[in-house]
Amino acid sequence: xxxxRPALAVDIGGTKLAVGLVGPGGRLLSWEQTPxxxxxxxxxxxxxxxxxxxxxxxxxxxxxxxxAGLGCGCGGPMEWPAGVVSPINxxxxxxxxxxxxxxxxFGAGPVRVHNDAICLTAGEHWRGAGRGTRNMLGMVVSTxxxxxxxxxxxxxxxxxxxxxxxxxxxxxxxxxPVCGCGAVGCLEAVARGPALAAWAQSQGWxxxxxxxxxxxxxxxxxxxxxxxxxxxxRAGTALGxxxxxxxxxxDLEVVTIGGGLSQAGSLLFGPLEQALHAHTRLxxxxxxxxxxxxxxxxxxLIGAAALVLPGDRYWTGD
Amino acid sequence: xxxxRPALAVDIGGTKLAVGLVGPGGRLLSWEQTPxxxxxxxxxxxxxxxxxxxxxxxxxxxxxxxxAGLGCGCGGPMEWPAGVVSPINxxxxxxxxxxxxxxxxFGAGPVRVHNDAICLTAGEHWRGAGRGTRNMLGMVVSTxxxxxxxxxxxxxxxxxxxxxxxxxxxxxxxxxPVCGCGAVGCLEAVARGPALAAWAQSQGWxxxxxxxxxxxxxxxxxxxxxxxxxxxxRAGTALGxxxxxxxxxxDLEVVTIGGGLSQAGSLLFGPLEQALHAHTRLxxxxxxxxxxxxxxxxxxLIGAAALVLPGDRYWTGD
Numbered sequence: 001x002x003x004x005r006p007a008l009a010v011d012i013g014g015t016k017l018a019v020g021l022v023g024p025g026g027r028l029l030s031w032e033q034t035p036x037x038x039x040x041x042x043x044x045x046x047x048x049x050x051x052x053x054x055x056x057x058x059x060x061x062x063x064x065x066x067x068a069g070l071g072c073g074c075g076g077p078m079e080w081p082a083g084v085v086s087p088i089n090x091x092x093x094x095x096x097x098x099x100x101x102x103x104x105x106f107g108a109g110p111v112r113v114h115n116d117a118i119c120l121t122a123g124e125h126w127r128g129a130g131r132g133t134r135n136m137l138g139m140v141v142s143t144x145x146x147x148x149x150x151x152x153x154x155x156x157x158x159x160x161x162x163x164x165x166x167x168x169x170x171x172x173x174x175x176x177p178v179c180g181c182g183a184v185g186c187l188e189a190v191a192r193g194p195a196l197a198a199w200a201q202s203q204g205w206x207x208x209x210x211x212x213x214x215x216x217x218x219x220x221x222x223x224x225x226x227x228x229x230x231x232x233x234r235a236g237t238a239l240g241x242x243x244x245x246x247x248x249x250x251d252l253e254v255v256t257i258g259g260g261l262s263q264a265g266s267l268l269f270g271p272l273e274q275a276l277h278a279h280t281r282l283x284x285x286x287x288x289x290x291x292x293x294x295x296x297x298x299x300x301l302i303g304a305a306a307l308v309l310p311g312d313r314y315w316t317g318d
Numbered sequence: 319x320x321x322x323r324p325a326l327a328v329d330i331g332g333t334k335l336a337v338g339l340v341g342p343g344g345r346l347l348s349w350e351q352t353p354x355x356x357x358x359x360x361x362x363x364x365x366x367x368x369x370x371x372x373x374x375x376x377x378x379x380x381x382x383x384x385x386a387g388l389g390c391g392c393g394g395p396m397e398w399p400a401g402v403v404s405p406i407n408x409x410x411x412x413x414x415x416x417x418x419x420x421x422x423x424f425g426a427g428p429v430r431v432h433n434d435a436i437c438l439t440a441g442e443h444w445r446g447a448g449r450g451t452r453n454m455l456g457m458v459v460s461t462x463x464x465x466x467x468x469x470x471x472x473x474x475x476x477x478x479x480x481x482x483x484x485x486x487x488x489x490x491x492x493x494x495p496v497c498g499c500g501a502v503g504c505l506e507a508v509a510r511g512p513a514l515a516a517w518a519q520s521q522g523w524x525x526x527x528x529x530x531x532x533x534x535x536x537x538x539x540x541x542x543x544x545x546x547x548x549x550x551x552r553a554g555t556a557l558g559x560x561x562x563x564x565x566x567x568x569d570l571e572v573v574t575i576g577g578g579l580s581q582a583g584s585l586l587f588g589p590l591e592q593a594l595h596a597h598t599r600l601x602x603x604x605x606x607x608x609x610x611x612x613x614x615x616x617x618x619l620i621g622a623a624a625l626v627l628p629g630d631r632y633w634t635g636d
Contacts, residue, residue: 077600134477135476135477135481149568151469151474152472152474152475152634156469156568157470157569158453158469158568158569159570159571160569160602161569162569162602162603163453163567163568163569165566165567166566166567168597168600169563170562170597171491172491172492173489173490173559173597174490179599181599181600182599183562183596183597241491244501245487245488245563245567248483248487249467249481249484249487249564249568250474250476250481250567251474251475251476251477251478251480251482251483252477253477278501278502279486279488279501279502281497281499282395282480282483282486282499284476284477284478285480285483285486287477287478316470
């Protein structure tokens with residue numbers, strides 16, 4: 001029976017490519033990963049993906065197309081549901097027909113591609129911290145800030161499959177930093193890891209190593225470094241305002257936060273809750289809960305599998 | 319056939335009560351209205367509503383319960399879908415079981431009560447400026463700022479029927495005025511008519527009459543009064559930021575704006591479009607269109623009828 005078979009899950013990011021087999025209950029059965037090489041052209045990168053998938057299938061003794069389908073999360077932007085991708089962090093792919101190529105090679109079952117933040121949201125709702133809720137925002141705070149929305153029990157696509165771009169909610173529209181998108185004061189411009197580290201350095205933070213990240217910054221904050229503390233407060237406040245915005249607008253029950261920065265604990269979540277409370281004063285909005293994502297390291301692959309394993313629950317495209 | 323019969327539409331606001339009969343195609347066939355008296359208690363106000371409905375039915379020669387159902391829009395907050403209402407601007411009703419009372423008296427068909435801004439959104443989508451779209455925000459800018467969301471073709475309810483509260487999106491979370499809800503810098507605190515008129519007076523506007531409104535302010539702006547112009551710029555910018563927020567988060571196609579202030583024309587819509595453009599730099603978001611609401615004076619009653627006439631299209635409650 002199809003429902004008993006595992007799905008292929010593919011997670012394509014600017015740093016690494018990962019492929020796994022996910023059982024019908026959402027358990028990661030096996031997986032492989034490899035760095036995303038920057039020296040490859042479009043076809044070279046595709047061959048890497050193809051090889052990785054083939055290796056996972058071979059190791060499991062599954063012929064191509066024998067699984068319950070293939071779900072793939074990929075960095076945006078993309079044309080949805082066509083799955084023609086142009087990931088910001090993968091310059092080799094511009095208008096690359098990823099869904100079509102995956103379907104040609106591994107397409108006996110359904111083959112579905114969506115934004116990686118949307119996949120993470122679907123995964124958290126299916127098997128993670130959003131389980132059992134009907135109105136949630138899934139967030140990833142990492143190199144970028146992304147998200148996805150589930151409202152009235154359904155994953156929201158929007159006009160072009162782009163609903164959930166919480167990273168581009170303006171949190172400081174007058175005086176904030178300029179975002180990669182070109183706008184002033186987006187959440188992502190304040191709270192993405194590299195922006196936070198750069199801000200800290202402008203405030204006098206001198207990390208031990210040259211490629212220090214927001215994770216090091218959080219650690220320094222935890223050790224009492226005043227700029228580290230101020231940086232976590234800055235990110236937490238921005239996140240709290242953006243979450244309040246989404247809550248007032250969408251009447252959310254729960255917000256899940258994943259990604260590296262979400263592990264900063266109360267240094268981040270304290271100011272977040274404070275800003276959230278200050279901007280959700282209507283009774284319905286004040287009930288929202290913000291929780292860490294539940295799927296951890298495997299979230300990308302389980303989220304990708306969520307596009308196919310629970311049937312059409314998280315998929316309304318063709 | 320039920321679909322050929324008109325629906326009863328009831329619109330309950332702080333200023334007036336209106337009742338009408340709306341034909342299956344969305345045309346207002348007949349109507350009556352009366353001011354919302356402030357000197358009545360809960361039961362007195364209910365008798366006014368009952369009398370008004372009875373008068374509309376009698377005039378049309380329809381026995382109670384003969385229509386296609388009853389839709390009612392009422393100021394919030396309310397418990398949804400129970401229709402237990404506590405409208406901010408109607409102090410006599412606190413926890414008033416409006417839906418139950420309407421159903422007892424006029425309940426042969428479905429009886430449904432929702433937030434008035436949600437009804438307006440449903441009406442604009444059904445028969446107004448949002449017709450044919452699948453992702454829209456309906457807004458009302460008047461004494462308050464309210465709204466409703468339609469995403470992927472469905473009216474969004476959210477966890478407690480409160481999705482669409484665009485008025486409480488923070489547009490100036492650091493330095494904005496305090497909102498009626500208690501938060502700092504909500505859209506409503508900046509752009510609702512009375513707040514705008516008060517701001518203009520603080521800037522030296524001296525209107526002809528003591529009870530001057532934002533409409534007079536817009537007229538003075540159109541005549542070249544610098545504070546009138548600045549006030550429209552202030553409201554337009556706040557609206558543009560909030561609409562950009564909703565667009566980035568929900569991937570909207572269209573935003574309809576109704577209510578008194580929406581008639582201010584380019585004085586308002588110019589700054590609105592400018593702020594919207596500045597904060598929607600991602601390609602998908604830049605495609606959103608902002609248009610005036612299409613139903614005009616009758617929007618409240620047609621919106622209330624939208625809860626019952628198109629079947630369950632705008633209703634997912636019990």
